[in-house]
Amino acid sequence: MDEEKKKLSRTMINFNGGGVVLSASDVRSIEKTQKYVEKPYPHMEYGISINRNMDQSQQVSKTNVDLWYMKAEKRDDVWNNLLQILEDEGVNFLNI
Numbered sequence: 001m002d003e004e005k006k007k008l009s010r011t012m013i014n015f016n017g018g019g020v021v022l023s024a025s026d027v028r029s030i031e032k033t034q035k036y037v038e039k040p041y042p043h044m045e046y047g048i049s050i051n052r053n054m055d056q057s058q059q060v061s062k063t064n065v066d067l068w069y070m071k072a073e074k075r076d077d078v079w080n081n082l083l084q085i086l087e088d089e090g091v092n093f094l095n096i
Contacts, residue, residue, distance in 0.1 A: 034046050
């Protein structure tokens with residue numbers, strides 16, 4: 001019965017510190033990104049882009065969601081957690 005309840009519930013993903021909350025079912029594409037930032041001092045930032053370059057529609061309510069981190073390790077931790085959540089919610093990944 002608990003498994004049935006879980007399947008009927010809606011899973012939301014809250015990115016702590018990012019100010020972004022979206023439904024797990026809204027995630028259509030994710031990719032790791034990075035950028036060079038010059039101000040206030042030169043440094044790299046490491047990001048995760050969700051639904052990049054997609055048109056907003058009823059199927060995809062949030063597009064071009066970018067989350068930026070100062071360290072690649074932090075980004076990678078969030079990335080791995082996101083993949084695990086999606087997998088737990090029934091997304092199948094083919095690792096090549």
